[in-house]
Amino acid sequence: MRVTIITFPGSNCDRDVSVAIKKITGKNPSNIWHQENEVPNCDLIILPGGFSYGDYLRCGAVAAHSPVMKEVKNHAARGGAVLGICNGFQILLEAKLLEGALIRNSGLKFVCKRVALKINKQINSPFLHHFKQNDIIHLPIAHNEGNYFADSETLKQIEDKGLVALRYHTSSDGNSFNPNGSVNNIAAILSDNGKVLGMMPHPERYVDNELGGLDGFEFLKSTLEQLS
């Protein structure tokens, strides 16, 4: 299992993802700097969360043009798996590897909390293999711009193709709910081939019961197993 994590200037979850991957696989992933022109041959590239380029211009907009992104696109074009978490999701959208946009939270504030998420498993994807349709998992979010938006035509296509992977879940007692105004409660979406996933929640932060749960551990572990 070979994982590559890319660090952009301002990434701040690169170490966290690295630690989580090491905990799951027992092996250190490769960490590479955004200015590299080559990505080592690997099964999964992860774009971690953070504030690449200080969110200047638009979140992820500058990072999407980093030298390394050319290789990330090539890897995806070859059918390789890519996971973008939080700011990584924003970068994937700016790089046009996924459709839609992430805009300012509807509450206009940064929001950090534990959320309930419902699995939407309509297509084959290594990221969802482990789960059943409508499974509920819990992960933390921490973002300012996590409000997923797409024009109605794009949205229809995404829904028709079954590319939504996770939705914010409102439980029967009305507890957790859409925390940022995302259209159709979308928290994560897939590429057409199911190999590129962008998600706002942070699986790397829930890899230990002591830290809030094991749902992130299960999510990453099953993904890595599928890809190896």
Add this chain to the structure above:
Amino acid sequence: MSNLREGLSTFEIAEDLGLKKDEYEQICSLMGRIPNIHEISIFSAMWSEHCSYKSSRKWLKTLPTKGEVVIHGPGENAGVIDIGDGKVAIFKIESHNHPSFIEPYQGAATGVGGILRDVFTMGARPVALLNALRFGSIENNKTKYLLEGVVSGIGGYGNCIGIPTIGGETNFDKSYDSNILVNAMAIGITEKNKIFLSAARGIGYPLIYVGAKTGRDGIHGASMSSTEFDDKTEEKRPTVQVGDPFTGKLLMEACLELMTTDSVVAIQDMGAAGLTSSAVEMGSKGKLGVKLDLDLVPLREENMSTAEIMLSESQERMLMVIKPDKMDKANSIFKKWNLDIAKIGEITNSQNLEIYKNNILDAQIPITYLVDQAPEYDRDWTTPEKAPELQIKNAPIKSVSKVIEKLFSSHNLCSRNWIWEQYDTSVMGDTVIPPGQNSGVIRVHRTNKKLCASVDCTPRYVSADPFLGSMQAVCEAYRNIISVGGKPLAITNNLNFGNPEKKEIMGQIVHSIKGISEASLKLNMPVISGNVSLYNETNGKAILPTPVIGAVGVIDENKNSVSLSNAVDGNSIFVIGQDNSHSDGWVGQSIYAQEILDIEKDYAPPPVNIDAELANGNFISKVIEQKLTNCVHDISDGGLAIAISEILLSSQTKGIGAVINKNYNHNSESFWFGEDQGRYLVCTSKNKEIEELAESNKIKITNIATINLSDRLTFSNEDFICISELDVKNKNWFKNFMS
């Protein structure tokens, strides 16, 4: 000296810069000549209250700063304690009060940036942030605007740089209407043998400037923070610095990377009074001279004068002395992170600060005049009057539950989730207990240890009795560490007061420091760092005295931290530090007296019995050690009834409730809402073991309630409160207030 630049200072110029007449005369006499205008600007910054601590230094020296865990006490950028296994924790709290009132977002953001630099300057990766905030009355129109700006500023910096916020406190009082308090604390961790200090070494070694370029922001910020506000405060907006957390993140990573290459000899961040204080600090600590060439300083704006360059408080800048043969290494690292790096001078053996611009000597001042010869005042002070004890008739109240509901649905005790949900509390992947509990708890990365931290102060107690109130602040911080299973190690303090030139205010400062000293010595929590913020006054009216205590403790190998959220159906709730003979409590200065009885007068706060504090704290540690509980809460603001409710509100178990045991179904208000100190609540199923342990340790204890799944806290058949409804009210107050 023949070629020193002309342009002599006058007393009028010095006065404009904040120097007093006798101070100006003393400077002229020390120098043996009239200093030029550049030199007097530098003196005005270094002799300001903010840089020189001239009003408080005499008393700060009396604080207990030594202990077996202390590696570096006050005097460095931050204090350093040994946490075992070759690791150290480095921490400090610092205020950014004046700037945050003028420009709340930037003031608070740069407060966070500044305290983080203090920590990583010493070689530690910052791992946690906390903050203590004080705002004016909720009726004041400006309060919401300030609160909104400060919270987003703190989040804006901390979230972006990627350090979790793990704790804090927020209070409101009209005395802070025009002087809000923003105190930020940062904790970092490094190896014991990898601590970096600021003392310059190496005559002829290059002095290196790294980070952001220098602009005109924040000039005279240090002097601004050393005076009172008046109606013209708005005009001071340009003296507030502007923060850029993205550059802060790059600077942190670049510095920590360079620190692994055996290149850095000395390092100091540029904080208050910018390049002036950092260069002077390095020279003073190393007893060496510093020669600066301002033509080499990376500038953001054109035509900046000597004083502007020297006093700019532009953020995200560092000064370093590095080994001469490591310049290439340093260049390549800073280039990678896209940051400026420039050699701007060198270390000399002259013990002078020499500043050149356009090849002309603009200033030449013996460094010792700026530091050691800075004034130290023994200001007059008065002993605060002893506040009378509040005697209320212990009249029965009709409904304990109504009072609980009122207090949780008000600004005093409602949940602060509106605030902390705007902070990233889980980045870095080690947060075990986020904000909203007794202490924040994080794992020490890649070890089985944990650190816990809490910030505390009850200003209404300090106002009524500065000595007792300050002791209480230390005791509360101690209890908060104990309550999560931690061993309290050391404290940092942020002393926020009014104008020290007034005898009564100086009296508050003196007695507060004495109170902190007393508690810190007895509880063995030395003061390892701190900050003083004076002149928190507007038009002659001072804030409530607010000596904030930040405490840090350690939870040893593989021991679970306990939390107040772990209540279990069927368990008993014990009060520790109180027995069944206790029938009424201390209401003076309680929230109950303030909010329900509308008593504003300064009655005496609850007494502090430090021996009982220590005995009860040790007992709780034993109870946790012997795994007799994993749910503990200290009893503080609001008293016993509030603390029990907080345990239930904090529980993750749906429908959790409790019933008060029959022998306590009386309705004495002081019993339920008195704020007697030194008490804890412990939830347990091991009643017999706890009672026996208490007996053998001579600890007062009583079984007060039984946890159930009724979704009610029941006092008697007629009096109960629905917990899930209370939870909604508790969480909604802030949201409604801010919307």
